[in-house]
Amino acid sequence: MKPVYILNDNMITSLGFTTAENILAIKKGTIGIRTVNDPLLYPNPVPVSIVNDDLLNERLGEALADHHKTSPSDAFTRLEKFFIISIHDVLKNSPVEKGDPRTLLVISTTKGNIDLLEDRFKSKFSHKRLYLWELGRVIQQFFGFVNMPVIVSNACISGVLAIIISARFLQSGAFDHAVVAGGDIATEFVISGFQSFQALSPDPCKPFDLNRTGLSLGEGCGSIVLSIHPDTSRTPLVRVSGASVSNDANHISGPSRTGEELSWAINQAMEQARVSPREISYISAHGTATLFNDEMESKALENCELSNVPVNSFKGYWGHTLGAAGIIESVATISTLRSNYLYRSAGFDTLGVPSPLRVITTNRPGEVNACLKTASGFGGCNAAIIYQKD
Amino acid sequence: MGATLPLFIRKINMDRIITAYSHITENKVIVNDRLIFYQENIVNFADFVKIVYKQEMINYPRFYKMDAISKLGFLAVELVLKEKTIAGYRPEAVGVIMSNSSSSLDTDIAHNETIKDRSSYFPSPSVFVYTLPNIIIGEVCIKNKIKGENAFLISEAFNGKLLCDYADELFDNKRVEACLCGWVEVMGNNCNALVALVETADRSADSSGSGFKPMLFNAENMNFIMKRN
Incomplete structure (x- = not known):
């Protein structure tokens, strides 16, 4: 079977907007989960890992400028901003051509632009934007990918499954490269749902610990470039x-x-x-x-x-x-x-x-x-x- | 190698067939080319699926707990498996690949209603759990003890090629021996479900006596079934 290589990657969380920023924060032991008191997210204070809005818009501005896009930043939903920044970063240092018909875009998300169900967004974006394929199309068109994106929505395995599906399509010979990106934002929709399950921990989550009391929610986005052609300038492969x-x-x-x-x-x-x-x-x-x-x-x-x-x-x-x-x-x-x-x-x-x-x-x-x-x-x-x- | 590979794949594909299918639209149910239910002037999705469920004498109390889209997907799969059993396969050898356009938006709207008003704020776990499209796959797997590969894919319209390309990859690499492939879409009272059971020719011999002539599993045939009915 053909090997599939990882060429480049990016991640956005409350700890940073690139892989290097996130890894540095982890090395320092920084925890991104904080108690947030925001009635737009939940009626009561709740621990959650949130990406800073000002920094998000700043990074988006850089990505828009690099792409010579004149669209205002509020033309994009919060989740679309995540995807644009992440995919922009991962393509910057990668040999993969977006316009190449041998390049596949795969998107992973569980809830997409679900915040658009909230009244405050109803006049800003069309109802269509709630559909995951429309989210995919916005991202595809922003970057100029020629193929329609494959969109995976399979609960909490969505991200791993998106990588698996991409690798399988590359191995079958259908494509040479794949850009796999996954994202979800913290919303009242999701927080209230997990809270109703009594699945949320009152403190930052403690995986595998004796005193664990449930999960913490967070938001983020990540992108990986996969290819059947190794990038020998970056070792180890x-x-x-x-x-x-x-x-x-x-x-x-x-x-x-x-x-x-x-x-x-x-x-x-x-x-x-x-x-x-x-x-x-x-x-x-x-x-x-x-x-x-x-x-x-x-x-x-x-x-x-x-x-x-x-x-x-x-x-x-x-x-x-x-x-x-x-x-x-x-x-x-x-x-x-x-x-x-x-x-x-x-x-x-x-x-x-x-x-x-x-x-x-x-x-x-x-x-x-x-x-x-x-x-x-x-x-x-x-x-x-x-x-x-x- | 580049010249031989496509031929090799095509040869295998010839052996992959649709051994049973169901197609459910607003007021009509077709199973293996037979019209098994039709009623004019059905306006309510909830009534429609209940009538079909009863007509087919399915007995599965969990059905009533499911959201609209899981009911539809469940029903479509039951109708297929009544025609052609998968009991001869190991649980891990059967895959389920489903797709639709609106993900779980129909139920998302229902969950959103429970949190809109701070004075009556009652999000419910029994609604929230269905705000993921792959719960349909979960329900189908529980009912039929299926433990193999799953994937839920979203596309604007039915995409027979995407389903077939992915299912073919699973068969080619022996990840599955049989696979349920389809489309399950509900928005309000509009619904459309197509589920096909795909098997390899050598394993499909114990076919039911319904007289259905199995079709080759490919994008053309999947799109044809979707459009014809």
Whole structure:
């Protein structure tokens, strides 16, 4: 099977607008989740990781100027601004031509421009903008991609699944390059929904910890350029070497009791990558910090004989960013791989899951050659992907 | 290698067939080319799906808890699997790829209604959980013990080519042995669902006695079924 390489990446969270800014913040131990008292987001104060609006508009201005666009910044929704800044950054230093018919654009989002349901936006944007394909079209046209974007909306695995679908389309020979971008914003729509589930933690989330009390929401966007042509000027080369998706067939809003379906996806991904559990040197888990998700993941990793591998969840830094999560956490995973440097799992202190896990408690150097990224979500879906140095 | 690869893929594609399908529109249900339900002047989606559910004698109490789009997707899949069972496959060998235009917008609007007014602020988990389109896939997987590949894709209009290209990739690389592929769209009282069961020729021999002649699985045939009915 053709190798698919990672050429370039970007991520936007409350911690920064580029991969480098985010990684620097993580190294310093900065937590982006803060208690926000904003009645436009929720009637009561709620911990959430929010991207600063002034900085967002400043970065958008730079992207618009670079593209010689005269459109005013308020021509775009908040989420469209995220996508424009992220994709602009990732294309800046990449050999990929947007206008090339061999380039595919794949967009991942769970809720798209859902804020446009709020009365305050009704006069500003047309109803059509609520449709995810219209969001895709705005982004496609802004950059001049020739192919209609593929849009993936598959709950919390959307981001990982978008990368998997892109890699598969590249491997099948249909395209040479893919720009995969995923984003979601924090809205009252989503916060009120998770709050109704009593799934939100009153404090910044603590994945895998004994005292975890639920998840924290966040907003963000990430982009990755994939290609069948390696960029030999940037070493080490990193590629997608295996991937799989499964369904629990158990419950629409709760994970599998045994974790066996996530295990199956992980085993399939490892088999495809031709790596054994012993060759996996790092795991970037989904780690939402809900009671049942983290329990399920620990069981799944034990089933796969991966309990002894260093593992973290990046959600302790910027919360659960939904359709962005799989992309930005993959970007942080790829950074771990490139730099041979493992990051602490923020919020973690004492192990509180039924199966053993080796959660990373301090930032430290560590040889990383093959790593596993997982995701699980509502609807019972699971995804696993292996990133590997060439 | 460049010259042989497309031929190789085409050869495999010849063996992939639609062994059963259902197509549900506002007041009409077609299964394997047969009109099984038609009623003029149906204006209400909720009534329509309930009548079809009862006519087909499906007994699954969870159905009543589902939102409109999951009811539609569930029903479309049940009608297909009544024609052609997937019981012979391992749970992990069956995939589900669904698509639509409006994601879960119909239910998103319902959730939004519960938070619009601060004096009656009652977001409900039983509504919110359905504000994701892939919940349809989740419901179908729970009912039929399907544990394989899933994906929910969004496009403005039905895109048979996208579905086939992706499903073909899954078959080519032996990620699935059978796959439910389709489109499930609801907005208010407008609905449109097309679900096809795709199998390989060697595994589809135990066909039902309904007289349906399986069709090749390709974009042309998927688009043809969607347009004809």
